[in-house]
Amino acid sequence: MSIEETTPPATVGELPPEFTALMRLGDLATPMAVRVAANLRLVDHIHDGAHDLESLSKASAANRDSLRRLIRHLIAINVLSEPTPDYYEPTEIGKLLASDHPVTQLGWLDPAHMIGRADLALVDLFDAVRDGRAVYKQRYGKDFWEDVSDDQVLGDTFYDLMAHGQLRIFKEVVEQGEWDGVRHILDVGGADGDLISALLSREPGIRATLLELPGPAARARTKLARAGQVDRFDVVDGSFFEPLPVTADLITLSFVLHNWSDEDAVRILHRCVDALEPGGSILLIECAEQSHSTPDPGFTSGDLRMMVYFEGRERTYDEWVKLADAAGLEITSVSDAYAYGARVLKLVRRSSQ
Template identity: 50%
Template sequence: MSAPSPFDDDLGVLLRQLGNLVTPMAVRVAATLRLVDHLQAGTTDMAGLAERTGTDARALERLVRHLVVMGVLEGGEDGTSLRPTALGRLLADDHPAQQRAWLDLGGAVARADLAFTGLLDAVRTGRPAYPDRYGRPFWEDLSADPALAASFDALMACDGNAAYDAPAAALDWTGVRHVLDVGGGDGALLASVARAAPEVRGTLLELPGPAARARQAVAEAGLADRITVVDGDFFDPLPVTADVVVLSFVLLNWPDDDALRLLRRCADAVEPGGRLLVLDRADADGDGADRFIGTLLDLRMLVFMGGRVRTCDEVLALADSAGLTNLSARTVGSSVLPFTFSLLEFTHAAGNTAGTKGVAA
């Protein structure tokens, strides 16, 4: 009977998984260098890999050795025949899980993850660490760097249309004429609404950089005659009103003061008798995977933007402060997203006369 591994206990879990920054960075470097793609394309020796990746062969060998120990790669004992394991194949660019792009240090999210070196300061102050590392807030950084913004859009667009089909189908669009999507990204939600309710027209409000990309996406979807994209800052008075205003995965990006300001802007844009729909990540008592993803996202919101994943009750309290009354709250699943999200409907509180501006054509 073999002796137990020194890593088969809590100390081993701490060393290998929880207290170890080496392995996560090694995996990100492998993803950035596209090591698995090169291996699967037939380059399985260290010299060839170093040439393909533009790296120092001896340093690369040390990286590979750790990836073999951690079960990401295998083989290569004779200097050739290195190959990915089943785990390592998750880092292939064409793998359905799309993890290589999420871990690529040249991409928006993995690059932003480097700001976690400032997590201690973020926890002490409640302020995001991203601006300290990169010199400007997350969204300003993306707006100023088209390549970075494009990488972020590509990650967010992964099965985006299908992801939004569930909330679009869950809502009653009867009698709705105009939907204003505030901070609507590339327009995937409005496109799902357009498929669910052919009589509805939409307006998408975004910063200039994302707005330009949204116009292209809307045109490619053949919806330019039904969806108008407007440049603007949603902390300013909103340029149009609508009978339905939507905030989709926006509130969690902002701390409470800013989230309240945004809800008030949206309340002002809801026409009398209309609704505000808030689609957000649900902080519910789901299963282990769902809760893990929720806490992961919550800490990213803190470090990247100073935002937070809120409970349903916390969103309801903010909405009440913004002069809104809750009509419904439900949890919605998605066949393409590994978590659930909350869908909340609001209208003006009794006596609130917000939403008196004219509707733009």
């Protein structure tokens, strides 16, 4: 038999580059492989000395052959490397899966964490787009906020992850904001108090009230007390769909309204209007992409998550204008973009009111 007869035939025609691009975009195997690597803590185990397949299989309690095949794909997509046979190391990308990395991505990817868990509901995006409703409950039997409230591990991983991303934004907002004349700030849905803590540290003349559900409210009390700010704040358990507990000359809503439909967001804003002192204002910290700009994939993917998780939505600036108008408000200023595309929108009562 000749060499020609044993050599695989050459490709008759090369596939167009758009074919490869589309296949990469539609590939579910790769994002799921990364999530499995996160859940198994493969990079942590490697850092602890488990560099070979046998050691990694034992450390992660994973089937040896199945793990080998997973690792082979992780090498192919540049998450792990194999500098010598059966010796594995994380690449620079793979290092982001270490739990102690400064910008670890475990919280976003591990299905044992709240967002990693919620992201699996994107498999049901078909139903969300067709029916116009959230599908998280369809997959898990509870809605998103029930899981956050009822399961301490899921709740802790959710609020810790949100804080990790938002601390930088809050620091920038507080440093660049105008706080002259503000006496009392009401932080509505303020999670565990990071915005209030940053503001009180910079502005000694301001008092604050934070409204939250019982779980994050308890976390806020602990964090603010630890920061030595206990004499300048009140934390109130409650819902922003009910009358707000106090009035204030400044009300803040940080990454709250994107969790809700337009109808519910207007209800929340109405509660804020009712609690606003004369001449006061509302600050929204949200993404607000320009409507005429080329869509940013971070903005659009976040919007799909809002749709799937809880029928919320990321909004363009023009959509915020319409929402504010529906609540009897007008936007008087919008900041430049902060980290992750966040902006500060200042709302006041419509002048005609």
